Amino acid sequence: MSPFLAVIARDLRLARRQGTDIAMTLAFFVVVVALFPLGLGPTPELLARIAPAVLWVTALLAAMLSFDRLFQQDSEDGGLEQLALSGLPLSLLALAKAVAHWLTTGLPMLVLAPLLAVSLNLASDAYWTLVATLALGTPVVSLFGTVGAALVVGARRAGVLVALIVLPLLIPVLIFAVSAIEAASAGLTIRVHLLFLGAILAASIPLAPLAAGAALRQALD
């Protein structure tokens, strides 16, 4: 097994053993989305109107809870030094971490979101678009989160700091994703929005790991 795949396998194995970490992130996602119909009362039109934004904003907030898993533990127990000395360049290490993070956070959210959308009365034409925006958008969330987590390795209150760094960077993803779902609900074309999301993802895959790798080097120094 190549070192790159070995890092992913290691993180997946750790995530499986410490299953509560993932479960709590996903439970947060479910509970917060479920609060909206309860708080707004029986107003199906209003819920349908805000459903895209509620799903995406909640998904972003839930993801923020998961970023301290990326490097914080490894930095505290000495594992980060061992990973850095594995011979894998730090940027590829960051990419492997982002892939593992997406598999354990983005992918489960992708599966849960259509189920939650039912409770928000999302327009029936918009379900596939919701899944498509999450498929293109959540990998960007994981990649940007990796950069943020690498920047705050060793900082106090790192979880809050990551959210403050990463959330503003994700505004374009949020805008294009929500507009795509709204366009689909209104029966308009969604191609442009999805192309923008795809472009952001295509740019993030090479650039975010480079930035995260540079930040990790600083953290080790």
Place this chain on the structure above:
Amino acid sequence: MTELSPAPGRLTATDIAVARGGRPVFAGLSLSLGPGEALRLAGPNGGGKSTVLRVIADLLTPLKGAVRWNGTATSEDPSAHSRRIAYLGHADALKSALTARENAETMLSVAGRNNGAALDRAFDLLDLQRLSDLPAGWLSAGQRRRVALARVVASGAPLWLLDEPTVGLDAASVSALERAIAGHRAAGGMVIAATHIALDLGPGDATLDPGAFSWTTDVFGEALV
């Protein structure tokens, strides 16, 4: 004995100067280590022993000077340099949720060094077979240290960098470690150990005290008062 890969070479560090957080640690430090040789880093706490190990591992970039392997600066190919090193930090790098054996295996396979037979021998040597299926979270501090040492012993890397390897170890484990070091050196391996207790690195070991290399000038070459 585990076959060493890549082959041992000559490690040299010349005129290394390091500052951390703007504070000088040491300057003008040089060392040289060939196949089969061992170096003890001694001196008081805070003397810079761990810093020397981090510089040699390329985890820390010195302000001045360079670390070379067979005459080539290690910074030219950090990945190749990483593959020569088995590093034992002051933290054990164990995950409480994984068993002792899984901890060693996952880290070794990340480094592309997972070798079941070598790991079996290392676990035998450090008397860990009995503990191998227990979660690392259940182990005592000394047992955790032994698992971390087993990872180094099983790695097959030519250069061992050990930061206070004996912390928490009982007498039997210290002598097991000494046997491991002797075996590693006999196979041509190299060891640099930071320790302030009497750990026997074998015949012909040199001692270096980084604290003796204090800064006489500041980073701009101005003499310090």
